[in-house]
Amino acid sequence: MREAVSLPETVRYFKAICSTRSSCEVILVAVNSVPVWEKANLNLEEAAAYFGIGINKLRDMTNENNCPFVLWNGNKRLIKRRAFERFLDSSYSI
Template sequence: MRNVNEVPIWEKSNLTLEEAAAYSGIGITKLRAMSNDENCQFVLWNGAKRLIKRRELDKYTDKAYSI
């Protein structure tokens, strides 16, 4: 049973690595490696917590030939 206050993953603006992996089909290890790059446009750091900007990740994967 889903929590009434739970926001669907496709409506969230920022995702955890686990949510981003489920959303995009890219593995957690690969997402971690991609977001470790200091020029990564789709990572948001909240202290030590890494969040993935969903819309920016979508833009990145739309343009990418391979990852």
């Protein structure tokens, strides 16, 4: 019988290395990550999960010139979380 193991919140993912079908070694990879609700800027995947809006819709909204809640880091598009929250609070529909 296998024991249930509780993992710390910092464990982001695990990797299983199997030499045979019956023998597997699981390696836990700890990542010091900041919770999404404390981040100032979110990537599209994080913003989609946090706000419940599709990635394609976020991409369309941030393609506009002078978008007040997008921050470009080279080709990487980041959503300014607080500015986007204010935008959503004042919007009727998107």
